[in-house]
Amino acid sequence: MKYYKVENVKDFLKNLMDEKIVEALILPLKSYTEEAYNPFLIKDKSLIDKSEPFTFCKGINTAREVSKLTFKGALPFKTGIVLKPCELRAFRELIKLNQINPENLVTICCDCNGFEDREICEMCVDFVPDYADVKILSLGLEGYYIETDLELQLEENSGNLENIEKEILKILDEKRKNRDKKLSEIKSNLKDLLKNCISCHNCMRVCPICFCQECFFDSPALKNDSVTYLMRASRKNGLDFPENKLLFHLGRMNHMSVSCVNCGVCEEVCPAQIPVSQIFVAAGDELKKLFNYQPGKSLEDKIPFTCYQHDELHDFEKEYK
Amino acid sequence: MTWEPKIVYIMCSWCGSGGAESASAYGLKYPENIKPFRVWCTGGLDPAYILRAFLEGADGILISGCHPGDCHYDTGNYFARRRLAALKTILKTFGFDEDRVWLRWVGHSEGKRLVDTAIEFNEHIKKLGPNKI
Amino acid sequence: MTANQGKSTVLVYGTNMSGYRTIYALGKLGYKTILLNRGKYVDEVKNQVLSQLPLDLCWACAFGPQRMFVGLGALNVFYSADILEIKGTPGNYKVKIKKKDPYVNNFICTECNKCVEVCPEGAIEVMPKVFWENIYLINEEKCTKCGKCEEICPTGALKLDKKEEELEVEVAGIVLSPEYVDVDKGDLEKFGYKVFKNVLKNSDIVRGNIPTSFVLNSLKRRSDGKLPQKIAIIVTPQYNNIEYEDFNTTNIAVYRAVRIKELHPSADVTIFMRNYRGFGKGAYKIYERAKEIGVKIIKADDVYLNELENNDLEITYKLAGKQNKENYEFVILVTGQKAPIEEVKKFEKLCKIKGDNHGFCYIEPFTNNKTNIPGIYAGGEFTGPRGNPETVWEGYDIAQDILDFLGKPVVSPPQPPPFRDVSKEEVKIGVFLCSCFGKFNDKIDIERLKDEASKIPYVTHVEILNGACTPQTIQENAKKIRESGVNRVILAVCTPLQKLMKFRKTVMMGGLNPLLAEFLRLREDVVNVHEDKEKKLEKALSLIRAAALKLKYALPFPGASDKFHGKAFVIGGGVAGMEAAIRLAKRGVQVTLIEKSDSLGGIAYRLDSDIEGRDLKKFIESQIKEIKRNENIKVYLNSEVDSIKGYAGNFKIIFSENKKITHIEDAGVIFIATGAKIREVSSYFYGKNPNIYTQLDMEKAINEGKFSAKSVVMIQCVGSRNKAYPYCSRICCSQALKNALRLREKGVEVTILYRDLKLYGFKEDYYKEAVNKGVNFIRFYDDNYPKAGQTENGFKITVKEYGTDEEKAINCDALVLSVGIRPDIETNKKLSQMTGIKLFENGFFAISPGPFEEAAKKLMKPFELQTNGVFPIGMALSPRTVDESLLTARQAVGQSLIFLKKQRLPAPNGVFVSEVDESKCVGCGYCVEVCPYNARSIDEVKKKAVVHPFLCDSCGACVVACPSGAAFIRDLQDKQVIASIDALLG
Known part of the structure; x- marks a missing residue:
């Protein structure tokens, strides 16, 4: 496992494309109506600028769309998918259910403190990107840390990671309380x-x-x-x-x-x-x-x-x- | 007319039905309102059927198959146990009386056990009263 | 091959499980059998399973093949039968037999009980509890032959003119499979059986109360009806010279203890046995579980029983020479069998077979079932103490071997008549109510039922039938179905479980696909189990309504079949793998055998002889010679499998030779004979001191004249029966004893330190011999292994003795470790992934979820293919001796021959087979995971599930697993079930 520090996630995603670690990406982009974000499959890295990698596309779980993409077989080239932890779980569950062919797919997942107006996020106790190929960590940190097994042309840096655990426990504690209250x-x-x-x-x-x-x-x-x-x-x-x-x-x-x-x-x-x-x-x-x-x-x-x-x-x- | 529970007794075609046949061979009696329905294996019993029967006003649903380890198809009853455990857990979470669904293994020769089960379940459901869904 | 190819019949004498299985396998291979049952009815003389009742299973299927093959015309059963004379030559025997047909033909009897009612002498007795039917017997002493019963019998099942008759039959081969000789009062005198009130046999309590099997009531004291708290279980053959125990006897005791603790957790349960003898991959786990839940196990040298005034039992037991006493409220005896001395003597006279020195039938070395007379086979408990599943396996062994003497197959399953196409017709349901020859008339108002039933939607015809199960009524009813013009049939009868084939035949002869019929259990669900006539009528009507709605949605279809490739592929060239290849090749099957190493022979080739002193090397060399000579066998050494694709009957195997040349082979079945390895040792300074040996090292040293120790200590179970290797390796005890006896001959001092000596049956003799010749035995505790210290000229071993807790010290020159075996885990894992056959945690192949399933059940179904046509054999399956390994190979050959010669196989249940609605299937694979028969796979290109029809037994597991409703079986489609249940709810 290696750690890298990055200032800007969009640049990091472009970097992944530059390094040919992925040749395409699936990530949230403003939809044609300009009103909402939808997951887009892109090959042109300039579109990354218009994206909002960490937003939630209302009413859409990206994993469900990915399953359609690979239903007839694996994607022919490495494709990165930017997911929230819950989407990553769906993604992995669908692999078990033979609905996603994971070949050539690189999962990129951030930790996630939830989204406004989503009650389910307030009770989410599983917001850390376990099992992602590329984990983007930001909770309790300044900037972003990348945790991955992939070889990146970046300088390794695992400087300031001990805050993560503290922050996570803090959030977890709060969310657990919310969850218990909500559930009762x-x-x-x-x-x-x-x-x-x-x-x-x-x-x-x-x-x-x-x-x-x-x-x-x-x-x-x-x-x-x-x-x-x-x-x-x-x-x-x-x-x-x-x-x-x-x-x-x-x-x-x-x-x-x-x-x-x-x-x-x-x-x-x-x-x-x-x-x-x-x-x-x-x-x-x-x-x-x-x-x-x-x-x-x-x-x-x-x-x-x-x-x-x-x-x-x-x-x-x-x-x- | 006194109220009689509507009870469906779902049994597998091997031990469960064998139990029913032993009961008949021994001349043992159980209440008439218990109506048998057969599936090949309890492992082939979709909980959706039970759920639907329950929501459609069945007062009780009884399920019998081969004892674990004795399944005609080797493993069906293990899967059945998991499926029913899930169904009963869901019913319970929703505040329904999950005890209107019983799973009890009955061996091929266990006619008495089958009849005892039918009588016991009938009494149990009578105590609970009609299923007001 | 012997002369007279025309003979295609085998005579089976006796009803032990090996005989039954021979009948089954031969029937499936297309041969006829004659079964001589010495009893008056099916299980009057009980075989091993029914005498011992080892597990609380139903065991009813034990009689399955009898019913089925009688029905198919492949089997002829004679009752009260015996052999009088055997003449002729192998392949051409003339056997004079006597028999007496039963007065009541059980296949036609409807149990109407009229004969019992009419008999003035009370001479007709009913034997309940046989299978699930009642059997009617006439007591000849009371019967005056007045003929009233014959007159009143509505089906003609009862005929009084039955006499004992003699006849001669011509058969190609003879199978001797007489039953278990159980022990009774006199044999169990030592334990007070049938003298002390609260001493019972295990089999008494298991089925004492047959309608419920083993329940708390079974445990109540016979003296005062109280539930005992303190219970002792005694494994009697270990303390009683006339009894023999099989490999499973101690397991039965442990299993019983566990079952008691489950039902009655506060009970205090103690097992008395000298040695625990469960071996293999699964048994030891039950033993561990028993200890975990608090079952006490006392390994006493001897036990004595005494009844106290309050009917408690005082057990005096010897432990390492010391006497102890303890009182128990209830004692269960787990008993063994006696040698079948009388039967052996009889056949010594009749056909010159030999007995062995214990009074069992003699079996030729390195065979499992061959007597000394060609063409005459012996199996099951007649040949030695036997348990399941080996007894059943022997049946397959006999079937494949006896083919030497048989001609062409003559039996084939009957073809159904062509069915009417009803697809364009409106739904017209005919309800046919069987009156059981008038028996139902006074129990239900059948005329009113007829009137009411005719008002049910879709019902266009209702008719009352006289009967539905005699040959004549079947013919009549088929005609009635045809003439009524209906296209769906509800046949309201007694019990389709017992008579399913008859009812299906009726419908098919009526020109309808069996999917268009429902068999309602009028007797089992209505007539016999309720009192109120009015309510019975109501219930019957609601059952008919439910059946009518089910039939409304019926979808007829002709049934499916698939091709089956006739070649076999064997992985591993040890004794088991070679034996399988040789046997298959002998029957004309093309075999490819691959071996990982550069030579054939496997692990057994490294041993010189076994404890019986037989020349193993010579046997294996003869195998190797045959493998090389046989044109049907292709051998590849230094070869390993790269991939296996496909399913039973249709495998494609890619393997590479010398890691270079790649070969591709097709095969219908695969045998996995990857064998075992000697387990690595890391304890007791092994490898650091030249005077520490494994048993195999020592044998080698002795043979090379390099072994000069004057005193030897052997430690058993080194690295075995622990968390890492939770099983007994089966072979080490015999090996240690063999070597100990050899060393004693040279005057070497030998001490064996052990936990349990697993020498059941005849091997016990060698233990006695060893004790006589001065081998010193000391038992240690399971969790307290002996400690070894190195001294100047050898070792000092200290051990805490079991029972006395004394610390004993022994000095010796050489230390020998019995280390056991382990499976070839790496290879097995790879093959398991390729074939989908699961492995136990310990790396052996798992072919069924429990040890007994494969033996007792599913006699009619293609469960031979349950492991996807992949047969793990020999030590790939579990630790085994050479003979036992050979048996696994031979029985697997017996199983696979049933299919290998067929080019296409239909679904076993004909039209009842699971299918895929491709428009709904998304290929998730849920169904594949739950299918117990490997009958489903995913077509990765189409992303759809595929059913392999002949592997499917239509259990419906896939239907439940499938979230999409794409998996279905035609007689239980969703809409059928939902509509039916709706109708039942009214």
Whole structure:
């Protein structure tokens, strides 16, 4: 591991291109409407000046877009992807799920103190860029430090790093408190939070982990014939529409919340302002604890539903006396 | 008319169903409101079905498959246990009564165990009352 | 090859698991078998598994092949049968047998119980608990042959005219697989069995209460019904000369202790055994777990039992010469088997086979199942103390070897008739209600059920059937289906588990694809298990509604198959690898064998003889000669695998020779025989003092005349059975004993320091011999190894003796370490990655999640291919002796031959096979991870999952794993399940 100090991240990214460590970059650029940032794939390094490497593109998790890019095969040349830690986790989870071909991709990830107006960021306790090829560290530091295994034509400098840990612990402490507070609020009325759902399924469509071509909960399997609707209505004391709201959320949660990286794009796009991501944190945390699994970390850790242990989870087996 | 719980008993086609057949062979009785549904393996039971049944007003869902280590397909019940653990955890987090879903292994010859389970579960659900979803 | 190629039948005598498996393998290879069951019904005479009940599994599948192959016409079973005379020559035996057909034909009996009710003498008895069906027997002493039962039997299953008859059968080969000779009261006198109330056999408590298996109730004291707190488990064969233990007996004791602690955590459980003998990769873990959860293990030299007034048991046990006493509330005996002396004598007379000096059947050296008479094989507990899975493996060994005497295969699975195309028709469901020959009539209002069912949507036809399982009713019902014009069928019957094939056949003969039928369990789910007739009717209707909705969405399809390449590829040229190659080549299979080193022979070639004194070198040399001579075998030395692509039946292997020349081979199956290495030693000054040897070093030194020590100490389990190597290497105890006996002959003083001596079965003889010849044995504690100090002219070894805790010091000239083996971890890891076959943490190949799965289950399914057509054999699989390694190779050959000769293989369940909806699949690989059969892979170009149909057993794991709904099985599609459950909820 080597450390370098840089003053300006954009210059550093240009430098990566100059040194041919990457030939292309994916990073947030002002979109054509000039109103928002979107991830762009660029080959021309002059475009870096117009970018905002550390901003969050509203409603978009870059990893999801990268998965489309490599779906038909690896990129033919080295491409750097600038990611936030939550996007990096999604990126790594998607490698496990065979949705991203990591060949020729160089991950560049910053530490991240969150973004304004994103409640999920306030409760984020995983904001350090573990597992990135190029880590950009700034919390608690003047300027930026680069931590990487790559050979760069820069002067090594690991001067002032001890502040990082202190700063991180400070932020962590604060975020933990936020998280606990938020979660206890959320958990107290979880069911009610979903009441306003209009079943647009936007949350699923932007989710990096929901990579299915067709969501099971959108599929014809759940469409009934008219007789069944009437039967259901009488069984349930009235059938409320849009139907299957709870089924969609709980079912989706059951499918993928173990892999949920808490990036928060789902709640950003929710027209009904449901804190979807926070709800996923509430349930996902329990599951992650249950299976001792951290999504988007080590590629060796298997996704809980693809493995098992012989001797486990006996609390879920009903004892017979 | 007194209320009778709507209970679906999902069983695998091997030990679970074997238990049902042993029960019949021994002439053991259980309540009629418990309706069996068969999958090949509990490992082939999508929790989405259970979830949907639960949200569609099933008062209880009972699941039985081969004992761990005895799965007809070797490993299905281990995966089933994980899937159900996840589902039950989610239900619990949402404040639903996850104890309306039971997983209990029943061996091929264990007709009595199957019947005891059905009776015990029925009593348990009666105590809980109807599933007001 | 012997003359008379026309004979394609084998006679199997006895129902031990090796016999059953021979029947199974031969049936699959297309040969006929005749099974002689000495009992009146299927498991009257119990085999090893059913006598011992080693694990709390169901074991019902043990009888599976019998049902299936009888159904296919490959197997003929005779009951109350015996052999009277054997004449003829190998390949052409004429055997005179006697048999008596059962009065009640179990295949037709519907258990209506009418015969029992009508019998004036109470002579008809029902044997429950056999498989999951009841068996009806007639007590001949009580029966007056009045004929009332025969008259009333609705199916013609009961016939009173059965007599003992004699007949002669012509067969090409004979397999002797008689059952376990269990121990009973007289044999277990020493332990007070059936005298002291609270002394029970393990098998008594496991299935004492069959409807529930092993539960707390099973443990209640027979004297007062109280739940005992203090429980002793005694491994009796270690204290009782007439019993023999197999490799698994001590494991059974440990397993039982663990199960008791699981059910009854506060119980105090103590196991008495002289030596723990579980070896191999997995067993030792259970032993460790038992100790962890507080099971006490006392390695006593002897035990005596006494019953106290309150029916507690006082156990007096000897420990290193000292007597101790302890009281227990309950005692469980884990017992062994007796030698089958009578049976052996009988066959000595009948066909001149030999017995061995213990009273078991003699087996030729370096074979597992050949008797001294060609064409006559013996297997299972008849040949020595045996457990699973080896007994089952022997069945495959016999099947592949007996082919020498067999002609052409004659049995092939019947082809279904052509199915009607129903794709353009509207859904028309026919409901056929079986009345079980009138048996259901008074239990449910079947006429009303018929009326109500006809009102269910999509149901166009309802009919009550007389029966559905006798040959005649099957014919009639098929005709009814055809004539009714329906295109979906609900057959409401008793139990498809038992009679599935019959019902499927009915539907297929009715011209419909089996995917268009649902078999409702009217008897099992409604008629027999409830009281209230009205509620039964309601429940039956809701089950029919659910089935109707399921059928509405049914999607017929003809089934899938795939090609299977007929060549084999063997990795490793040790005894196991060579044996596999030779056996395959003998059956005309083209084999490629590669070996990493520059010579064949492997680790066993370095040993000169084994404890039995057989010439190992000579045997291995004969193997090498055969390998070189055989035209079907291509050998590449100094070669290593570079890559393996593909799946069972369709492998492409790239390997390089001398790191230079690259070869490509196709193969249908791969054998991994990477063997083992002598484990490296770093303790006890090894390598720093020339008088410290491993057992192998010493053998070499003795052979070269360089060994002159006058006193020797051997330390067992050096670096074994610890955290780093949590298994027993299986071979060191025999090797140490062999060398100790050799040294004693030269007058050398020998002391063996050990934890457990793993000399089960006949090897125990050598222990006794060693004690007689003055070898000194001292046991030490598992966690307190002897210490060695170097002295002027040798070593001073100090050891704390087990039991007495005395510190003993021994001086010796030479120190010999038994270091055991380890797998070739680096190579195994590489091969594991290439083939997807998992490794245990310790580097051996894992072929199933538990030690028994492979033995007892899935008899009908292609589980031979469960490891993706990759067969780890020999020491790649686990530590083994040479004979055991050979057995793993031979049995794997037996398994693979079933497929190697076929060019295409269909899905094992026909139309019931998992599929991929490509429009939905995104190639995430979730399904690949969970498939227990390696039946799925990802096509990396298309990024879609692919199903290999003949590997799929349609369990549905992929369907659940698939988040997209792209994986599906046709009889449980999402919309079918959802609609059905909706209907059940009403």
